[in-house]
Amino acid sequence: MATPLSADRLVSALKAEGVTVVEHAGWRSHNRNAVGAWGPVNGVLIHHTAGTSSAALVYGGRADLPGPLAHTHLAKSGVATMMSAGRANHAGKAARNAFDAVVAEAATHPKPSASTGTVDGNVHFYGIEIENLGNGRDPYPAVQYEAAVRWAAAICRAHGWGANSVVGHKETSIEGKVDPSFDMAVFRRDVAARLAGPASAKPPKTTTPSKEKPVAAKKPQTYKDVWDTDAATAPSTSTTAKTNPTWAPISFLREIYDGIVRLRADVAALRADLNKKG
């Protein structure tokens, strides 16, 4: 339980943690404080947008759900845009059992159960909307995931909280929310790893759950790696298999090509022979 950070403190905490921060015009006074309390705060809540280019939506909201829809929007590029420093419409109703686990910074986060009662999550949670389709296939680029870890760690550090103050919307919602689409236990481990060091620490080796696209290798290198590396078992029929047990793929192709050329010559000779006799 803590008093919410001011806009200035929030920004400076994020910057100190190495987050690239952009401030949306008007964000400092953009909030839902007129309709309900903001704070005391108890934790941070992680979301995915389930869309693309959602920054405007996160700021402005929808007809049925006025913005801000989070305190921060996190682009694929890892740039964090500040949307609010007050009450935001992101958390909905949180199950009491899930909320209590956050307050207690419990090591385990129980499945949210409406039967335990509910809490207005928008009072108690900072929220970040991470740009991702949430379909399990859309990757979280490493730079974006790392920024999310830093964002959560920065707020925890500023309040003196541990990583167990960080939960996913799917871990608190009684409305069937499924975000974020990554493993929150892994995310908390990554936040804990950051909190173990100084805010200025270079990224620790995080176990990113995203399905990264492999970095495109340069073509000549790929060619060399794939075709020119002796890594395949030589064919047992090869005369050199004993002394040369592994072949490069290119060797198989040459062998096959040479074999076909020899076969053609043999067939042509056979034909010529038959014609002579015929």
Ligand SMILES: [Zn+2]
């Ligand atoms: Zn959500």
